[in-house]
Amino acid sequence: MGDAQRVWGDVVDTRPSALGAGLVDVTLDARLDAPLAANDRPLWNMWRAGGPATRNEWAPLARSDRYCWVHAANVHRNHAPDRPAAPVYHLDGRHVTDYDGFYCAIGEALNGPGGWFGGDLFWLHENIFDHAGNLNLVWHYSDVARTHLVPGYDRKAWDSAVTFDDLVRFLTEESVNLDLR
Known part of the structure; x- marks a missing residue:
């Protein structure tokens, strides 16, 4: 299959x-x-009806609904070959106030409205690997994530929170050419 x-x-x-x-x-x-x-149900019905038409439709959602959004983006993603690599991808960080918001934003940066590019560090690694070290990412409004993704206990994941610094370190170690703005 x-x-x-x-x-x-x-x-x-x-x-x-x-x-x-x-x-x-x-x-x-x-x-x-x-x-x-x-x-x-409204979120899944929107996806069944063709998915989001514009960027940041996930932005007003609570974290648990953003998690559901990332899952729906994965289920409904296009399994066609990847689009040709863009010289630079632009991540709109205005709404990256939680870990799942980061995955919503990076999915859209690389694959358009409702796009999926992973939902955890394993799948993020796998998708970055597919770009063979040729991923240039400008993270606009990165200060929003720097303010919100801080050390602490993540009650949703039942573990230590993934911080902004953790994500930046991960992306850098994965050879992503990262420009924080």
């Missing part, structure tokens, strides 16, 4: 699709890993 998403469940109905001849709509009785919270 390659990069395709897998779905497990029982087929309960099939019918010809209104989307075109030769297509079939399939209804599954499938178990979810975890049920959606009521406030997550």
Whole structure:
């Protein structure tokens, strides 16, 4: 199946699709890993309807919803070959007030509205590796993250908080040409 998403469940109905001849709509009785919270439904419905059309639609969300955004961006990402490398990518840091906000912002910087470029340091490393040491990133408004991503206890991750300095060190060690503005 390659990069395709897998779905497990029982087929309960099939019918010809209104989307075109030769297509079939399939209804599954499938178990979810975890049920959606009521406030997550609008976000997932937006993604199912085609995803965000403009940058920073994630910005007003609370951290738990930003985490859901990053997960939805991963699920709905385009598995086509990467776009040609841009000479410089621009990360809009105005709303990077938490760890998940960083992943929302870097995803959009590299892949446009709703883009995904990782949701943790492992996947960030994997995606940077794909750029073969040729990733030039200008982080605008980096002072916002410097102010918010500080040492402490991360109640969401149940671990030490990932700080601004941790992210900068990580990106630098990954050979990202980083310009903090």
